[in-house]
Amino acid sequence: MSSNANTIYYTLTDEAPSLATCSLLPIVRTFTSAANIDVKITDISLAGRILSGFPDYLAEEQRVQDGLAFLGELTQDPDANIIKLPNISASVPQLKDCIAELQGQGYALPDYPETPETDEEKDVAARYSKVLGSAVNPVLREGNSDRRAPGAVKQFVKKFPHSMGAWSMASRSHADYMRGGDFYSAEQSFTMAQAGDVRIEFVSPDGTVSVKKELPLLEGEVVDSMRMSAKALREFLEETMQDAKDSGVMWSLHVKATMMKVSHPIVFGHAVTVFYKDLFEKHAALFEELGVNPNNGLSSVYEKIESLPRSKREEIAQDIHDCYEHRPELAMVDSVKGITNLHVPSDVIVDASMPAMIRNGGKMWGPDGKPKDTKAVMPESTYSVLYQEMINFCKTNGAFDPTTCGTVPNVGLMAKKAEEYGSHDKTFEIEEEGVMRVVDASGNVLTQHDVEPGDIWRACQTKDEAIRDWVKLAVTRSRQSDTPVIFWLDRNRAHDIELIKKVNTYLKDHDTDGLDIRIMTYVEAIRRSMERMIRGSDTISATGNVLRDYLTDLFPIMELGTSAKMLSIVPMLKGGGMYETGAGGSAPKHVQQLQEENHLRWDSLGEFLALAVSLEDMGIKQDNQAAAILAKTLDTATGKLLENNKSPSRKVGELDNRGSHFYLGLYWAQAVAAQDEDPALAAKFAPLAEALAGAEEAIISELEQAQGKPVQEEGYGYYHADRAAVKRIMRASPSLNAILADANT
Numbered sequence: 001m002s003s004n005a006n007t008i009y010y011t012l013t014d015e016a017p018s019l020a021t022c023s024l025l026p027i028v029r030t031f032t033s034a035a036n037i038d039v040k041i042t043d044i045s046l047a048g049r050i051l052s053g054f055p056d057y058l059a060e061e062q063r064v065q066d067g068l069a070f071l072g073e074l075t076q077d078p079d080a081n082i083i084k085l086p087n088i089s090a091s092v093p094q095l096k097d098c099i100a101e102l103q104g105q106g107y108a109l110p111d112y113p114e115t116p117e118t119d120e121e122k123d124v125a126a127r128y129s130k131v132l133g134s135a136v137n138p139v140l141r142e143g144n145s146d147r148r149a150p151g152a153v154k155q156f157v158k159k160f161p162h163s164m165g166a167w168s169m170a171s172r173s174h175a176d177y178m179r180g181g182d183f184y185s186a187e188q189s190f191t192m193a194q195a196g197d198v199r200i201e202f203v204s205p206d207g208t209v210s211v212k213k214e215l216p217l218l219e220g221e222v223v224d225s226m227r228m229s230a231k232a233l234r235e236f237l238e239e240t241m242q243d244a245k246d247s248g249v250m251w252s253l254h255v256k257a258t259m260m261k262v263s264h265p266i267v268f269g270h271a272v273t274v275f276y277k278d279l280f281e282k283h284a285a286l287f288e289e290l291g292v293n294p295n296n297g298l299s300s301v302y303e304k305i306e307s308l309p310r311s312k313r314e315e316i317a318q319d320i321h322d323c324y325e326h327r328p329e330l331a332m333v334d335s336v337k338g339i340t341n342l343h344v345p346s347d348v349i350v351d352a353s354m355p356a357m358i359r360n361g362g363k364m365w366g367p368d369g370k371p372k373d374t375k376a377v378m379p380e381s382t383y384s385v386l387y388q389e390m391i392n393f394c395k396t397n398g399a400f401d402p403t404t405c406g407t408v409p410n411v412g413l414m415a416k417k418a419e420e421y422g423s424h425d426k427t428f429e430i431e432e433e434g435v436m437r438v439v440d441a442s443g444n445v446l447t448q449h450d451v452e453p454g455d456i457w458r459a460c461q462t463k464d465e466a467i468r469d470w471v472k473l474a475v476t477r478s479r480q481s482d483t484p485v486i487f488w489l490d491r492n493r494a495h496d497i498e499l500i501k502k503v504n505t506y507l508k509d510h511d512t513d514g515l516d517i518r519i520m521t522y523v524e525a526i527r528r529s530m531e532r533m534i535r536g537s538d539t540i541s542a543t544g545n546v547l548r549d550y551l552t553d554l555f556p557i558m559e560l561g562t563s564a565k566m567l568s569i570v571p572m573l574k575g576g577g578m579y580e581t582g583a584g585g586s587a588p589k590h591v592q593q594l595q596e597e598n599h600l601r602w603d604s605l606g607e608f609l610a611l612a613v614s615l616e617d618m619g620i621k622q623d624n625q626a627a628a629i630l631a632k633t634l635d636t637a638t639g640k641l642l643e644n645n646k647s648p649s650r651k652v653g654e655l656d657n658r659g660s661h662f663y664l665g666l667y668w669a670q671a672v673a674a675q676d677e678d679p680a681l682a683a684k685f686a687p688l689a690e691a692l693a694g695a696e697e698a699i700i701s702e703l704e705q706a707q708g709k710p711v712q713e714e715g716y717g718y719y720h721a722d723r724a725a726v727k728r729i730m731r732a733s734p735s736l737n738a739i740l741a742d743a744n745t
């Protein structure tokens with residue numbers, strides 16, 4: 001047994017989840033201490049990750065532990081028990097904001113070097129690049145993904161369905177994607193027959209070979225390489241803008257610049273320079289001199305022109321305005337503040353943005369604040385086709401009905417930095433014409449692509465061990481839940497052809513008797529899943545990493561209104577467990593509402609569900625009977641919370657996150673007090689149950705009174721908030737605090 005055996009590592013992240021943690025953890029610890037379980041906080045927030053990367057720039061007392069490195073090591077311990085809340089996967093503008101906030105708090109961090117030249121700048125850039133984008137999940141997810149909607153949650157939705165926007169046959173919304181020149185059309189893939197090294201090389205027209213990267217590969221590892229043509233991409237973007245303008249629909253771009261942190265910001269940058277073509281052409285020399293980077297969105301123009309004289313700034317603002325004259329309307333992130341879809345690359349993230357649009361009857365918000373039909377541009381066709389399929393389905397069948405529809409849980413391949421997760425250091429924006437190729441140690445060419453300047457070339461790796469475990473997890477889930485499983489694999493896609501061979505081989509390792517297991521293309525798979533879903537039947541989707549991400553927002557948002565209500569488990573390859581909370585993100589909009597009206601609508605259901613499985617696992621692995629009881633009673637409490645509709649409301653003045661936590665604590669204490677498996681434990685919690693029930697009115701009233709005014713806490717930072725200030729905000733009921741303090745003495 002390792003020293004971690006009785007510890008749950010609970011992550012401190014960012015934005016709404018970190019606020020919620022401040023209110024929830026004191027309640028949780030009141031319970032776990034009774035089972036001798038220590039709940040330890042590990043800081044993996046964006047600010048924490050930045051600070052831990054620069055100890056040499058900070059005073060002794062400002063230095064912080066590298067929480068991510070610590071947890072990364074912990075994933076290799078069979079006793080690992082981690083509760084992972086969503087964290088910010090930062091775009092460059094977010095990273096810069098966070099650095100500025102920390103500098104303002106007295107941390108002498110270096111500025112983010114956009115074009116590093118000196119050795120020192122290169123070192124700083126390398127350290128910041130470790131924090132950029134999806135930098136946490138690939139490190140911690142040392143296992144594949146199991147995400148589903150528990151029965152109690154589906155029951156809740158049947159009783160309290162969320163609203164769904166109506167779909168009309170006449171809707172003009174659609175997905176648009178490249179018909180050639182994209183990654184899909186150029187993908188090549190191979191499987192290593194035995195372990196060995198390969199090289200990624202660039203060959204220039206005169207035959208000079210430069211090695212871009214050397215990769216040591218394991219036996220059975222699948223390697224893909226692919227190219228997106230910049231020319232084809234720009235032509236495609238131009239066409240979509242023309243088409244949207246001519247047909248009078250709004251234009252929107254949906255990429256995942258955070259998870260695909262190297263390739264998608266480049267795609268985003270092309271969209272910015274095509275949309276604002278006249279602006280970028282007219283001011284090319286000036287923008288170059290100022291260091292405007294379109295990959296960071298139009299916000300980069302606004303940021304860099306700040307140093308210019310007013311007349312020049314006004315001229316540029318007018319030029320931006322003129323661009324709108326002959327372009328389609330742009331979907332807005334905030335129409336009141338004039339923030340468009342092209343402002344920063346992290347505001348519209350495809351996994352959440354496309355489902356939100358489909359749930360909303362295919363509409364996004366226009367510059368006038370009104371919902372409108374939109375052309376949803378997702379250049380890479382590999383995955384975009386499934387959104388078009390769902391849009392067509394909704395046009396024909398109407399919106400999904402949450403009270404009758406089935407569910408589509410997901411088993412996703414992501415362990416060992418599978419697929420796009422591991423692609424960042426193997427993604428290149430091509431500088432000159434030539435050939436990109438992958439060669440083995442004997443010089444055999446395994447894949448090759450002709451490339452032109454600006455093209456994006458990338459390679460992905462997927463380890464055999466991860467694929468084998470994924471197949472096992474899919475079969476296990478199918479058996480345990482008696483649900484058919486579809487492997488979403490496209491027999492026309494190079495990477496998937498390699499995977500299909502492996503799936504067929506590894507399925508033979510398992511007893512699949514009586515199970516319904518199919519392999520289908522994405523379009524076939526989504527159609528079958530949706531047809532079954534509207535008839536109330538469930539279908540497991542077993543998918544690769546990107547589809548995992550996309551589908552675990554897409555289906556939950558239709559079925560449950562939000563992916564926050566999902567149970568999300570990562571059974572680690574080494575035997576430990578990570579329990580993620582929901583499948584959604586860190587909800588920046590919720591923080592804005594808290595700041596403006598002191599109401600936090602974050603739903604911690606994901607945390608409740610994760611904690612229950614974490615405790616259940618602790619009960620089994622460590623033979624901790626009290627933990628097992630806490631797990632069961634927590635499930636009972638969560639069920640009751642859903643039954644009584646004590647989830648946070650969206651409206652100020654009504655129950656919010658803090659009030660919802662109180663009810664969880666009350667119901668949990670009552671459930672522990674009511675069980676008879678462990679009378680001593682029941683007796684221990686009876687007084688707490690009584691005290692909480694007795695103080696219900698006072699606590700709810702105190703929490704209600706805290707709401708309604710803007711939060712004006714001294715030291716309240718966005719990325720690096722003073723924990724004492726957060727505590728004053730999030731623990732706003734003196735009565736509840738007193739009862740918890742009493743229970744813990």
Ligand SMILES: NC(=O)C1=CN([C@@H]2O[C@H](COP(=O)(O)OP(=O)(O)OC[C@H]3O[C@@H](n4cnc5c(N)ncnc54)[C@H](OP(=O)(O)O)[C@@H]3O)[C@@H](O)[C@H]2O)C=CC1
Nearest residue numbers: 086087088089258349352562564584585586587589602603
């Ligand atoms: N696992 C992880 O660590 C993940 C991190 N992220 C990161 O989160 C950030 C924001 O991403 P974004 O794409 O805007 O997605 P979010 O999921 O944060 O936000 C989309 C919307 O989903 C709803 N939502 C999400 N979680 C909850 C919850 N617990 N309770 C109630 N509603 C919820 C909210 O809708 P409404 O406004 O209607 O209330 C919210 O505005 C980014 O930095 C992203 O990289 C994203 C996904 C996963």
Ligand SMILES: O=C(O)CCC(=O)C(=O)O
Nearest residue numbers: 089134137258259549583
């Ligand atoms: O790692 C990220 O950036 C986001 C991950 C995500 O959205 C998910 O796993 O659903």
Ligand SMILES: [Mg+2]
Nearest residue numbers: 351549553583
């Ligand atoms: Mg996601």
